Amino acid sequence: MLAHQKTPEIVAAEQRTRAAVDAYLDAWKRGDKQALLALYAEDAEWTDPVGTPPMRGRAAIGEFWDKSHGGGTRMTPQLERVIVCGDEAILLFTMQVRGAKGGGMDLFVCDHFQVDAEGRIRSARAFWDTSGITPVPV
Amino acid sequence: MLAHQKTPEIVAAEQRTRAAVDAYLDAWKRGDKQALLALYAEDAEWTDPVGTPPMRGRAAIGEFWDKSHGGGTRMTPQLERVIVCGDEAILLFTMQVRGAKGGGMDLFVCDHFQVDAEGRIRSARAFWDTSGITPVPV
Numbered sequence: 001m002l003a004h005q006k007t008p009e010i011v012a013a014e015q016r017t018r019a020a021v022d023a024y025l026d027a028w029k030r031g032d033k034q035a036l037l038a039l040y041a042e043d044a045e046w047t048d049p050v051g052t053p054p055m056r057g058r059a060a061i062g063e064f065w066d067k068s069h070g071g072g073t074r075m076t077p078q079l080e081r082v083i084v085c086g087d088e089a090i091l092l093f094t095m096q097v098r099g100a101k102g103g104g105m106d107l108f109v110c111d112h113f114q115v116d117a118e119g120r121i122r123s124a125r126a127f128w129d130t131s132g133i134t135p136v137p138v
Numbered sequence: 139m140l141a142h143q144k145t146p147e148i149v150a151a152e153q154r155t156r157a158a159v160d161a162y163l164d165a166w167k168r169g170d171k172q173a174l175l176a177l178y179a180e181d182a183e184w185t186d187p188v189g190t191p192p193m194r195g196r197a198a199i200g201e202f203w204d205k206s207h208g209g210g211t212r213m214t215p216q217l218e219r220v221i222v223c224g225d226e227a228i229l230l231f232t233m234q235v236r237g238a239k240g241g242g243m244d245l246f247v248c249d250h251f252q253v254d255a256e257g258r259i260r261s262a263r264a265f266w267d268t269s270g271i272t273p274v275p276v
Contacts, residue, residue, distance in 0.1 A: 003268060010189065051148065051224030083248055083265045086189030090248045091226045092230070110221055110228045112250065127221045127228045130141060 013087045016119035021089045024121065028077045031132055033065050041110040041120040072100035077109075089113045096136075103138030112131075140199045145226065151225045154257035159220055159227045162251075171203050179258040186264040210238035215247075227251045234274075241276030 004013075014045045020039055026034035037058045041048070045053040055064055068075055080092040091111040098104040107128055112124040144152075158177055165174035178184070184199045185192040193202055206213055217253045218230040229249040236242040245266055252261040 002178060015260050049223050052227050081245075081246070081270075082268065083186050083267050085265050085267060087242050088188050088265070090235075092248070108221075110218070110230070110248065127226070132221065 010086055013115075014084045016117075017027055017089045017111065017115045018082070018084050020115045020119055020121055021084070021113060024124075025077055025079060025091065025093070025126075026072075028075060028131045031069070031074070033062065033069075039121050039123045040124075041116055041118075044121055044131055045123045045125075047124070049129070050125050050127050054125075059104050073104070074098045087117075089115070095100070098136070101138050104136050106134040106136060108132030148224055151253075152222045155220075155225055155227045155251070155253045156220070156222050158253045158257055158259055159222070159229050159251060162262075163215055163217060163231070164230065167211070169198065169207070171207075172204065175200055178262075179254055179256075179260045182259055183230075183263075185262070187188050188263050188265050192263075202221070202234060211242070212236045225255075226252045227253070236274070239276050242245045242274050243270040244274060246270030 006045065015088040023039055024036065027039065034086075036071075040058055040061055044061065044108075045054040045056055046064065048064065055061055067110065068084055074097075076096040076098070077093045078096060080094065082092075083090040092112070093109055095107045095109055096104070097107060109132070111120055112125045116122045144220065150265040150268075158251075161177055164175065169271065178196055178199060181195055181219060182199065183192040183194055184201065184202065187261055193199055207237045208257070212235075214234040214236070215231040216234060219228075222257065227250075229251065231247055231249070233241070233245045248265040250263045251259055
């Protein structure tokens with residue numbers, strides 16, 4: 001939508017949405033699980049990847065985080081682009097997944113977010129497939 | 139989802155989804171309105187951009203096409219990436235929008251598709267914002 005077509009309500013929603021996405025990316029970059037979980041609504045849904053059953057609630061999202069970071073794995077997102085449309089956003093990034101010994105993979109991800117009126121993430125859905133995987137040797 | 143985790147049903151759904159996205163891109167490239175409309179389910183929803191009310195049904199989608207191509211405007215998508223997840227897909231592309239005199243803009247778009255069991259598009263939602271606009275002088 002072009003700027004002159006936006007109501008004050010849409011502008012405010014987009015500020016909340018952008019803030020949530022920025023904070024999400026920052027929490028991943030800092031490896032801060034508690035900061036990440038605080039961004040979600042209590043009953044939020046997280047799907048990763050799309051096509052698998054959603055996880056529901058902060059506790060389940062926290063378990064997903066722990067699993068992703070098991071065995072000393074580091075997950076560092078490299079931002080490519082953010083698109084904000086009202087209370088929804090697209091985040092395009094490459095997740096640098098690195099094991100304790102340094103190797104791993106780069107994974108291109110398209111996240112789709114829906115943010116509630118309090119600026120909390122109520123739905124996050126991660127789109128990725130094997131075409132977005134680049135192995136990184138140790 | 140990794141290949142070894144996919145059931146035959148998921149593999150079949152992904153083939154249908156990918157075929158629909160490929161045909162969608164091809165119809166835009168050839169400027170073929172009828173081919174494009176034939177890809178949608180009769181009661182499909184099309185939202186462009188996300189945050190505005192959806193158009194419902196092939197007739198409304200056809201009107202959108204006519205409006206987009208008014209005054210000799212050409213719309214040529216340049217593919218960046220496709221991500222397929224079951225019966226959903228993400229299509230990343232730059233739409234080259236050119237007026238009759240040659241100038242216009244490049245617009246980065248993230249389309250989200252949902253495809254039905256017959257391989258027809260039942261929902262298409264276009265995410266773009268002003269950050270994705272690059273003016274192109276005549």
